[in-house]
Amino acid sequence: MIRQLFTVALFVCMFVTNTEGQSKLTVDKVYAAYLQNSGVIIEQGQIKGYFYLYQSDKIDRRTNEYTLQIVDENLNKVQDIKFEDTKKLSLLEAAYNGSSLAFLFKNEEEKMLQMKVYDLDGKLKFTYSRPYSKKTDGLMAQYETMHTDEGMNQSVFNLGDKGYISVLPLRDGRDQTYEVDMYSSEKKKQWTYIPEGDDQKFAMAEYLGATDSLVILEVIRKNRRMSGSGTAHLVGINPMTKKKVFDIDDEKDKWTFVPSSVLPVAGTGKFIAMGNYFDKDANIAKDASKGLAIYEIDNSGNILNKTYNSWAVDIAKHLPMNTKGKIDNIGYLYIHKMIATANGKFFIVGEGYKKQASAGGIALTALGAMAGGVQNQGVTKVVVTDLVVMEFDGAYKIKDAKIYDKTNNTVVGGPMSDYISQHTLAMYIKMVGSFDYQFTTGNPEENNFVICYSDFVKSSDYKGETFNSIRYNGTKFSQDKIELKSKASRMKVLPAKSGSVLVIEYFKKDKKLEFRLEKLG
């Protein structure tokens, strides 16, 4: 949505204003620039600015002139970069590391993925190219289908002031693997990490985070000779030595740990990994998890501490739930975010989802059966329920939990919801962006963060969509709500710089689009 709305805004802005009469030619009748695409510029998981790539001219049959406009976190235009390139060009992602800007372009004509690194004056420093083929189709599919929180990047991340990395999914026949590319921003230097070994024939990697000396990935591996869902690994790669530092798979452990997020602990040489844990013989894609595990790991991959919070015992003390991790009226929890604050507190944000009988589906199936049909209309549906914020103590044991009510939201109906496992459904809901959780912003290092989610309210005072926030100020939580029905014909709230949101209001009558940054509650 941000792209569409920004498109309108820039399209309007790009016209050179003039006050000519209708009968004569005017500048805006002769020339317009077209926005190709736009997005956020990310540094260490925070939105630092925005980019707009627009086609500003046609140079010849195959070449366009592009203008890459860089806008800072306060919406000031700070740089215009002009360059010529193929007319089949799109910009996939952008990142910033304080001293340079990196843009990952897709050049369809030459079938190349190009990482261009610019200095802060807009001068091109380096171009790194690699061909793309059917092998990298997964990446393109990811851009078309994946939904990420906070408008964050999927593939390109900054590595401090050293440069950037991209994590690419690769497919070769029936094999699926990945590669990690590192692009230096200091001198022209690039290297690629490709995992080796037979057990890497089916390996899916997700970037979880980076410390000063590590890139940390969650890798799900499956050997085709094996059945089952595969094994989860926490893989650490040193971006300077190009070597794998560790590969934690918990094979010798009592439980199977599936990490889903990591948090570097600044200045300590260690990081925290959090995820679900399962019985050793469980299918991690289908079976219910036992609870939440939190590991403390040093930069060499040594596990310093393991803490398990079981649904049945530990978490059940604070939330009404069964042994399979299902909370009364809420269902299962999908974990969205892990937040560590400077005052030593640790929070996990989850959102409920559950299968529910679908009255409409049952009726349709019954009617079909009465008519002699065999088609299943789907007797269940999947609904997204409430938001849950859990607080953990210094030893990572659950200390408190609070349920934040919101209106249940049906996200999957039809036969699919009858047959697919809970966890697969959660992955699907996440991928298509149907959870109500939006993003978390703020400064945890200042003991301040805000969890944002959308809701739909039906009350006597207001009926419509709302943007909601739960703010922690170092001592307590408070809630806030923005009603999205306003005097504007359309209103949208999008993630912005730390602690703020971008409010966009479109006034149809006046054909006016207003942007403003609003600090959250």
Added chain:
Amino acid sequence: MKVLNALTALCLLPFVGYAQSQIFTPAAQNEASLKSLVSKYELQYNAELNNLPSKYKADYKEIYKSRWENIRSVFDKKEVYTSTAAQHYLDAVVSEIVKSNPVLKDYQLNCYFSRSGVPNASYIGEGIILFNMGLFQRLDNESEVAFILCHEISHYILKHTENSITRYVTTMNSEAVQDELRRIKKADYGKREAIDKLTKGITFNSRRHSRDHEAQADSMGVALLLNTRFNADGATKTLAILDDIDKDSVDMEACIRKELNTSGYPFQNRWITKNTGLLGGQAKLKKDQPLEDSLKTHPDCKARIALLAPMIANAAAKQDYLVNKAVFDSLRQAFKYEIVEYAFASDNYTYSLHYSLTLLQQYPQDPYLVTQVGRIMNGCFAAQKTHTLGKFIELPAPYQPANYNVLLQFVQNLYLEDFAGIGYNYLKAHATQLNSYPGFQNEFKC
């Protein structure tokens, strides 16, 4: 006469006695007067439309309409200061100029004070000259006021705006430009470069004319001033003031540290943490100096002084004040405060806070200013609660002055409870002295 002047000045002062000091009270705006002025100028504007050239009339009408909308907004936003006494003073200075320059008697001169803090004066059309309070309060004497007025009157009588509009309309409709636009339209490639070249040429030409207009208005302004009984060096002294006018006079970081540090809510370093780097909002951007110079609308002040100096070199010494020094002084004083009030009333809380904190360095503990700081904090709190704070504050930007950016970043760094904490504790720290001041009570109770 001196006694009379002093009495007039006292009546003018928008300050009321409070304990041993004077407390500023904003002058009430006369809405009826503003409405009646709008009606008067609208009639004038409609008559003007009927007299526009028939060739390209639609183009002219569109531009004049846009100019009229700007004029109307100045009255609708209550930017025009309606204080009768201030208006009498300004009229008296204008009258002094006209009296010595019979050529001006045929012109309808409508000069008003604008409540804007921006140090500027402008001719906005329909014979209206706006003299911003932000400029007036920086001047040293009446002869400088007279030069500013002479300069703007010159723009008016030399029809600079109207000539610019005519030049723009005829240029854009000229065969050369239309042919070029047709050629660009038909071209398959290189449109942007061609349009850039065309518009740059037109813009450079227009800016060059604009600089010529300024030089003409300076020369004619001095000529008009020389005919008056005012000191002619008011011209060069004014330009010297303008040359320095954008320089920061206050260290805003030190000011925030000192002023807003209270025992109940001590100053925190995170309030003034600056976001650095290209994307932090305060980047120092590289400038294309030759291009910027070409696009300047005003010649450099030092160059303007050099041009005018020979004209006034042999001028006889005259007077710095002809109308009323006491009133001039009282207006200067009042305007320092009126711009604080107007910035707040026109929903620019950050400007208002900047002016308030700056002025507090000159007038520590001033009841109005102390109360205003609390009022702004209360306003920010209320606006953030309703998710509208973004409508009342400016954001850090590379083009803002460094000190103002410090203040803008400070506002960005505050959390909701900081607005409440700073505002409440700041007012509380002054409660003993100001408790009986009604304005103070209103904000303290919030």
